Amino acid sequence: MKNRIKVFRAMHDLTQENLANALGVTRQTILAIEKGKYDPSLDLAFKIARYFKVSIEEVFSYEGQLPGS
């Protein structure tokens, strides 16, 4: 799953640590999400989107194929 967290972070002038503290996760988790090594839970994904005051689709994009398509 791709995401634009780094872009939104830059727009809001936030470090990974600041964002992690605001969301209640570790800096390593934010780093792993930005690098695409970890997909956040639904709860965390919504928290990220709400923190940046955007919809979840603007932050995360699903690129996998649905079965049968």
Next chain:
Amino acid sequence: MRRNSFYILAGIVGLALVGIFWLSVEIYNPTLITVAFIAGIVLLYWLRTRISDRIEDERTILISQKSAMRTIEVFWVVFFAISLGGRTRARCTGAPQTTPPAPGRGPYPARSSRFYADDAPLPDDLPLCRVQDVLRTAIRRVGHR
């Protein structure tokens, strides 16, 4: 308390437990190390709750769960293999059988091979794993002559 301070304190507690273990061996008091170990772990768990830096979130919990699953997967294989080896060894060394021997076959010989004379033929029902012990003992006897 910062995370690094916790790690330093954990090292100090570990060293203290090593010292208490040594002391308990010296004064032959096993209760001391038992109580000290439990107290040390409780102390470390309490200190862990005092850490101001966040060290646990959904990702770390997931990693811990996966690590625990892998550990269990590896552990049961190793544990079962060692148990099988131990059981096999117990049967080979003539440990008391829990089931009666098959009809027509006598009990396995005792661990020591002193029951066999130097020139006595090996019994037909001697397990192959015991042959090694018998030969080893015979070679030692030849060496002592």
